Amino acid sequence: MKLACHIGLLVACLLAPAAAHAQPGASGDAPGEVTFSRDIAPILQRSCQTCHRPDSIAPMSLLTYDEARPWARSIRNRTALRDKPGTMPPWFIEKDIGIQEFKDDPSLSDEExxxxxxxxxxxAPEGDPADLPPPLEFRAAGEWEIGEPDLVVSSPTVEVAADAADWWGTIGETPLGLTEDRYVSAIEFREVTESREGPGRGTVGGLFVFHHGTITIIDADETDPAAGRGTWPVHEVGRNADFFAPEAGKLARAGSRLTWLSMHLHANGAHTRARLDVGLKFHPVGYQPTRQTESVFFGNGVDLDIEAMEPDQTAVAFFTLPQNMKVSIFEPHMHAVGVRMCLDAIWRHTVQTLNCAGYDHSWVRVYTYADDVAPLLPRGTTLRMTGYFNNSPSNPNVPDPRNWTGGGQRSVDQMFINLMRGAYLTDEEFAEEMSRRREAHGIQPGDIVVGCPLCGSERPLDVLGAQQ
Ligand code: HEC
Structure with a gap:
């Protein structure tokens, strides 16, 4: 439900959720008063406390009223940013356009x-503590988002001086120690600080020295480190875990090695020794994938041309799908000057915006579509990506906006890529997916469905055939 909270409706907007929580007679609050205990604590539990608690990554805990009260104003300002850089929780999908259902979406509704x-x-009244929801039980600090990994692979330790220049390159390889072939179902990266002399810088990246890293897994008899088995997710500061589509596990063979292909090390203001741990979850022995996850990375690199002191700059990039695709991941990837990305699907005369998302280079987010809304795009669909760049003093992520900047591999250079992933489908698989979609959502012939341009066609396979 989308509820517009303009002034005339404000009272209704505020009363509705509060009334839903209220226990008649259990609370002495004035009716309609918004209180921490009854109204705000449940929001903090769902969307904030995984990070805002002791020993986690956020600067302050928001578990109790006493902890949250001093931050009230700042909480209001950050949550009001919605999809703009700096928003809390860090999730930037724009809610007024495109597909809205994602896995593990912590974002707040307009009502919240x-x-x-x-x-x-x-x-910022406390209200009646009797209204508080029971406290959450958290994963202990050091637990993994993917659950206890079946295998943790550690990189060699690196040492970065407090004020070292940026460095990038390969740091070797680590055997997985597998005695049989296994399919990976989920992967998570974690930087582990082994020692750190001093507090360092106060920024998000200030806790870390691995700014980003690409890995691959190579077979036992392979000598070329670039000959990896498929594309694996990239480690980046602030990135969440990756779960592969259940029907498309990724193979790691017996005897294979993980190569730390391209690591970017970045000083954090304190002399630091650290390593990267990769946690892997496996499918059971004997599992066979029925599909292959494809990585369709597309965008611009060397030709990016970002003027100095200009807040409103754009670039576009295109990619035409060679085969029908069910898209599982939208992952805008830019660098410091990036502030927004939109992705459109163009099929014949139909142009649909799949999503727009803000971008904040302190938070690299992966958006995984919920299964029954994931885009189902016929072959020949052209994807158009539009990037928005702010190289001016109003972008706090840019160290010195007086500089021209352009594309490149380093973090001080710029990127404009969608690290998209999905599965290519035969015409039959594609038709099956669409009929499941039609049933699930009651789609009728003639309906327009964002993300599925052929879902509303009566004879989609004929239309697809005519496309060839
Ligand atoms: C994924 C982890 C994460 C989640 C979820 C999250 N935060 Fe944060 N929050 C952080 C980190 C890290 C910072 C400090 C860096 C920054 O400002 O981006 C921060 C900063 C803030 C600040 C600014 C503090 C200051 O110094 O002024 C506020 C306010 C805040 N968060 C409130 C919230 C609220 C409210 C929610 C839920 C609606 C939330 N956060 C969800 C990690 C998180």
Whole structure:
């Protein structure tokens, strides 16, 4: 439900969710008053406390009223940013356009943002502690998002001086130690600090020295480190874990090695020794994938041309799908000057915006579509990506916007890529996926479905055939 909270509706907007939580007679609060205990604590539990608790990555804990109260104003300001850089929680999908259902989406509804604002503007009252939801039980610090990994592979230790220049290159390889072939179902990267002399810089990246890294897994008899088995996710600061589509596990063969292909090391202000750990979850022995996950990375590199002191700059890139595809991942990847990306699907005369997302280079987010809304795009669909760049003093991620900047591999250079992933489908598989989609959503012939241009066609395979 989308509820517009303009002034006339404000009272209704605020009362509706509050009334839903209220226990008649259990609370002495004035009716309609927004309180921490009843209204705000459940929001913090769902969307904030995984990070805002002791020993996690955020600068302050938001578990209790006493902890949250001093931050009230800042909480209101950050949550009101919605999809703009700096927003909390860090999730940048624009809610007024495109597909809206994603896996593990922590973002706030318009109603929740209004509740927070109303709570802060009315003096951030605590309310009746009896209204508090039971406290959450957290994963211990050091636990993995993917659950306990079946295998953890550690990189060699690197040492980065407090003020070292940036460095990038390969740091060797580590045998996986597998005695039989296994299919990987999920992967997560984690930087482990082995020693650190001093507090370092106060930025998000200030905790880390591995700014990013690409890996691959190579077979036992292979000598060329670039001859990896498929494309694996890239490690980046602030990135969440990756779960591969259940029908498309990725193969790691017996005797294979993980190559630390291209690591970018970046000083954090304190002399640091650290390593990268990769946690892998496997499918059971005997599992066979029925599909292959394809990485369709597309975008611009060397030809990016970003003027100095200009807040509103754009670039476009195109990619035409050679085969029908079910897209599972939208992953805007830019660098410091990037602030927004939109992805459109163009099929014949139909242009659909699949998604637009803000971008904040402190938070590299992977957006995994929920299964029954993942784009189903016929071969011949052209994907158009539009990037928005701000190289001016109003972008706090840019160290010195007086400089021209352009494409390149280093973090001080720029990128404009969608690290998209999905599965290529035969016409029959594609037709099956579409009929499942039609059933699940009651789609009728003639309906327009964002992300599925042929779902509303009566004879999609004929249309597809005519495309060849
Ligand atoms: C994925 C982890 C994560 C989640 C989820 C998250 N935060 Fe944060 N938050 C951080 C980190 C890290 C910082 C410090 C860096 C920054 O400002 O981006 C931060 C900064 C903030 C700040 C600014 C603090 C200051 O110094 O002024 C506020 C306010 C805040 N978060 C509130 C929230 C609220 C409210 C939520 C939920 C609606 C939330 N955060 C969800 C990690 C998170």
């Amino acid at each position: 943002v209004s509740l927070i604002a109303a709570w802060v503007d009315s003096g």
